[in-house]
Amino acid sequence: MLKNYFKIAIAVLKRRKFFTFISLFGISFTLTVITVAVAFLNKFINEDYPDYKRERSLYVGTMELRNSKEGWLNRSDVSFYFLDHYVSKLQRVEKMAISSGAQASNAFINNKKIVIEYKYTNADYWNVLEYEFLEGKPYGVQDIENANMVAVISEETRDDYFGPNVKAVGKYISADNINYRVIGVVKNVSKTLYNFAGDMYIPYTVSRQKWNEVGLLGNCTAVLLARTPDDVPQLKRDFDQMMSKVPLPDKEFDKAFSNADTYFESVTRRITGDGENSGQNKAIGLLLALLTIFLLLPTINLVSINITRIMERSSEIGVRKAFGASSSTLVYQFIVENLILTIIGGILGLLLSSIAIYFINHADLISNMRLTLSPAVLAYSLLACMLFGLLSGVYPAWRMSRLNVVNALKAQ
Amino acid sequence: MFKHLYKLMWNKRKQNFLLLSEILVSFLVIFALFSFLVYYFQNYQKPKGLDYERVWTVSYDNRQVSKQLDSARLFYDDLERSLKAMPQIREVAYTSANFPYSQSVMNTNVSLGDKVINSVNRYVSGIDYHKVLQMNLTEGRWFYPEDAAAAIKPIVINETLKAEAFGKQSAVGRLFDNHDKTSRRRIVGVVQDVKVEGDYLPSGKAMYTPLDTTDIKWNSFILLKVTEAADANFEGKLYKYLGQRFNNERVEITYMKDLRTAKNEVTLIPMIIFMIVAGFLIINVALGLFGVLWYNINRRRSEIGLRRAIGASSTSVSGQLVSESLILATLSIIVGCFFALQFPLLHVFDVAANVYLYAILLTVLFIYLLVIACSVYPGKQAAAIHPATALHEE
Numbered sequence: 001m002l003k004n005y006f007k008i009a010i011a012v013l014k015r016r017k018f019f020t021f022i023s024l025f026g027i028s029f030t031l032t033v034i035t036v037a038v039a040f041l042n043k044f045i046n047e048d049y050p051d052y053k054r055e056r057s058l059y060v061g062t063m064e065l066r067n068s069k070e071g072w073l074n075r076s077d078v079s080f081y082f083l084d085h086y087v088s089k090l091q092r093v094e095k096m097a098i099s100s101g102a103q104a105s106n107a108f109i110n111n112k113k114i115v116i117e118y119k120y121t122n123a124d125y126w127n128v129l130e131y132e133f134l135e136g137k138p139y140g141v142q143d144i145e146n147a148n149m150v151a152v153i154s155e156e157t158r159d160d161y162f163g164p165n166v167k168a169v170g171k172y173i174s175a176d177n178i179n180y181r182v183i184g185v186v187k188n189v190s191k192t193l194y195n196f197a198g199d200m201y202i203p204y205t206v207s208r209q210k211w212n213e214v215g216l217l218g219n220c221t222a223v224l225l226a227r228t229p230d231d232v233p234q235l236k237r238d239f240d241q242m243m244s245k246v247p248l249p250d251k252e253f254d255k256a257f258s259n260a261d262t263y264f265e266s267v268t269r270r271i272t273g274d275g276e277n278s279g280q281n282k283a284i285g286l287l288l289a290l291l292t293i294f295l296l297l298p299t300i301n302l303v304s305i306n307i308t309r310i311m312e313r314s315s316e317i318g319v320r321k322a323f324g325a326s327s328s329t330l331v332y333q334f335i336v337e338n339l340i341l342t343i344i345g346g347i348l349g350l351l352l353s354s355i356a357i358y359f360i361n362h363a364d365l366i367s368n369m370r371l372t373l374s375p376a377v378l379a380y381s382l383l384a385c386m387l388f389g390l391l392s393g394v395y396p397a398w399r400m401s402r403l404n405v406v407n408a409l410k411a412q
Numbered sequence: 413m414f415k416h417l418y419k420l421m422w423n424k425r426k427q428n429f430l431l432l433s434e435i436l437v438s439f440l441v442i443f444a445l446f447s448f449l450v451y452y453f454q455n456y457q458k459p460k461g462l463d464y465e466r467v468w469t470v471s472y473d474n475r476q477v478s479k480q481l482d483s484a485r486l487f488y489d490d491l492e493r494s495l496k497a498m499p500q501i502r503e504v505a506y507t508s509a510n511f512p513y514s515q516s517v518m519n520t521n522v523s524l525g526d527k528v529i530n531s532v533n534r535y536v537s538g539i540d541y542h543k544v545l546q547m548n549l550t551e552g553r554w555f556y557p558e559d560a561a562a563a564i565k566p567i568v569i570n571e572t573l574k575a576e577a578f579g580k581q582s583a584v585g586r587l588f589d590n591h592d593k594t595s596r597r598r599i600v601g602v603v604q605d606v607k608v609e610g611d612y613l614p615s616g617k618a619m620y621t622p623l624d625t626t627d628i629k630w631n632s633f634i635l636l637k638v639t640e641a642a643d644a645n646f647e648g649k650l651y652k653y654l655g656q657r658f659n660n661e662r663v664e665i666t667y668m669k670d671l672r673t674a675k676n677e678v679t680l681i682p683m684i685i686f687m688i689v690a691g692f693l694i695i696n697v698a699l700g701l702f703g704v705l706w707y708n709i710n711r712r713r714s715e716i717g718l719r720r721a722i723g724a725s726s727t728s729v730s731g732q733l734v735s736e737s738l739i740l741a742t743l744s745i746i747v748g749c750f751f752a753l754q755f756p757l758l759h760v761f762d763v764a765a766n767v768y769l770y771a772i773l774l775t776v777l778f779i780y781l782l783v784i785a786c787s788v789y790p791g792k793q794a795a796a797i798h799p800a801t802a803l804h805e806e
Contacts, residue, residue, distance in 0.1 A: 019707075022699040029692045104664045108648035115664075176662050177655040208475070208661070297437050297693050301700040304430040308707045365681070 002336065009337040016309065023305055027345025028352055030298040030388065035353035035381040039371040043192045044267050046376055050131040050189060050196060055229045058236060058260035060087060060222045064275030065253040077101055078258060079218025080204065080211045086242055087222065092235040097128035097223040102198045105175045107161065114160045116175050120204035128225050129196060136169040136184035139203055147205040151180035157199040158185050175200065191367040195221045215249055216256060224260055236260050295388065302392035306338065310400045317400055318408030327401035334397035335390065342389030350381065417736055431704060432744050435779065438697050439748035442778055445690045446771040448683060451763060452612040461606035461615065462512060463546040467668040469511060470634040476659035477629065484629040491657055500642040505538035505635045506623050512545065512608040513671035522619065523589045524577050532573060532617045536627055541620065542603065544637045552584035552601030555622045566600040566622065573617040574602050610675035694782070701786040705737060709794045716794050717802025730791035737787040738780065745776055
């Protein structure tokens with residue numbers, strides 16, 4: 001039966017090439033936009049280099065101090081003291097990666113200026129996050145304790161500073177007029193990973209900032225690694241409980257908010273949320289609203305084209321009805337035909353999206369961001385494709401099934 | 413004539429309803445696009461209000477600078493003199509973090525009698541700030557070093573703030589209270605608006621306050637206007653020199669030109685993506701419209717043939733079909749305008765009403781052109797129908 005439908009669908013597609021072109025154009029373009037958008041979102045939501053342990057990780061990013069009477073608030077990243085003094089005491093934290101926000105500095109080499117964004121990290125940073133080392137190795141607890149002037153640099157920095165593919169381990173790199181010995185080179189990290197992207201990583205003890213100063217606001221973020229994924233919800237509760245006991249630094253504020261978030265929550269908290277609310281629902285709602293608005297036009301367009309095509313086939317439908325085909329059979333047939341059309345459009349759309357993604361990656365719009373058509377992206381796009389096909393097929397099929405046999409036959 | 417056409421369309425209301433909603437949604441998308449474009453274009457046409465070429469910004473960590481007022485003052489005065497003594501540097505000025513094209517914003521309120529003016533950008537600026545940026549004074553003067561001794565501290569405001577506070581009257585000599593009315597400031601000058609957020613966004617209300625002794629110890633940004641002789645070699649030397657002065661703390665030099673490009677990209681890139689997506693949507697709609705109209709005409713061959721047979725000219729036949737689509741478009745446009753007009757009426761965004769009006773005008777024009785373009789060819793085809801063959805088919 002399906003085979004027959006397939007044959008009919010192909011025959012119909014071949015008959016009116018212009019309409020086929022319009023439908024395919026609409027479907028494939030819509031899918032291209034959705035696929036590229038999903039690939040982009042995927043960069044923010046799904047596991048990505050170097051952060052591969054998301055299912056047992058929680059992210060501590062912002063600290064918000066509030067004066068509920070006056071409505072003031074003060075928000076920034078958390079302090080090292082807060083992480084070291086309170087968070088590290090939590091039972092269920094197996095390891096904690098601490099890093100400071102990236103600070104930009106200049107280095108001058110051969111009359112060329114290089115901008116180096118460096119981060120201070122602890123030793124466990126390299127155990128929690130799986131950076132890929134092209135050469136050398138990370139610094140360890142011993143380097144931190146001795147405050148050794150060592151640095152791990154990114155591939156990009158190495159190529160800019162020492163020349164492409166020159167071995168850098170053992171050489172010295174100068175930033176802020178201070179020389180650091182390079183002990184490792186890691187693969188570049190996409191700038192979309194706010195917490196992990198940097199050009200150079202240095203032990204935090206080297207910093208002359210008062211990193212152990214008492215206070216809650218600072219410039220650090222942390223990844224808490226639980227022992228198992230099942231521990232994560234409990235760790236989250238432990239964190240909230242600990243937070244309720246943290247003493248406030250001064251009388252100006254009466255409330256402090258900080259959260260151990262899943263990765264997605266930590267992203268939405270920065271964009272649509274605040275200390276109390278992760279903003280996850282708001283972000284999902286906004287995305288869905290945007291998607292609906294975007295899909296509205298192509299869907300209406302496809303529906304009206306489909307109706308036009310069906311009316312063209314009224315004689316065929318009339319004959320089938322006259323010989324006893326039920327309305328549901330016809331609806332089914334038409335939906336299948338429409339799905340076939342959508343799938344062809346979908347394949348074209350995927351081709352177009354891979355071209356679009358190639359150009360986006362090539363243009364390097366966001367530093368080191370490489371979009372990919374991962375299985376997750378493909379699955380989502382396929383889902384969108386099916387949804388689109390059903391949406392634009394159901395109404396015309398229903399209209400068709402209600403055609404009056406006599407009128408349909410007479411139209412010939 | 414119109415009544416008759418309307419009746420014809422009413423008979424096919426089910427089919428036309430889809431077309432109608434399609435045009436309506438396109439109207440709204442195009443309206444959103446044109447609103448942005450008109451808004452950006454209007455801002456783009458205004459002068460920049462500064463010269464960013466060969467302006468370098470230096471940011472540094474001030475941890476090593478003494479927090480004692482006098483020694484900090486001495487240190488910064490000396491640093492300014494030594495920088496200015498370099499032949500490659502023309503002007504030097506300290507600034508707060510929110511210098512033009514930076515990521516920082518610093519807002520405050522000012523009051524004028526009982527009137528409170530919200531979200532005024534406050535720029536803490538050194539004595540030569542306006543020379544570094546080559547800002548244009550339209551009224552009064554910039555700060556003098558002697559102002560430091562004045563009982564009421566001076567400020568310079570921009571034209572937008574002046575217009576909101578004083579209208580067309582002169583602003584020089586007038587007084588502003590700060591937000592809680594604890595101190596007053598005397599306006600000594602008015603400068604042309606500086607588009608700090610990039611070329612496509614408005615300057616906002618701005619006031620410039622002189623960097624006073626209490627501010628200086630927290631200062632961590634310097635603006636430099638350099639000469640053509642300032643090359644990478646000089647930049648390296650300057651970097652080293654600043655590093656020494658700040659005891660090897662973090663120092664970064666950026667070009668204001670690059671900051672401007674980055675700021676503009678933040679506005680332009682989403683706009684370009686929106687335009688590409690909207691462009692494809694419109695092509696999609698145009699093709700769909702074209703297809704449906706073409707098909708409809710083919711179905712009405714007998715009707716058209718009959719009209720031709722009883723003497724209608726080919727132009728009147730194609731005219732009828734084009735005006736049918738135009739009536740359809742008009743109906744959508746009326747509904748669309750109803751929605752679009754809510755934006756200026758309800759002041760949804762803080763944007764001048766004329767932006768929306770221009771946008772609506774452009775959208776109406778665009779939709780009519782689109783519909784005409786899509787219906788002219790099918791109309792022509794209809795006109796070419798030979799009455800004899802069309803009627804013979806029947």
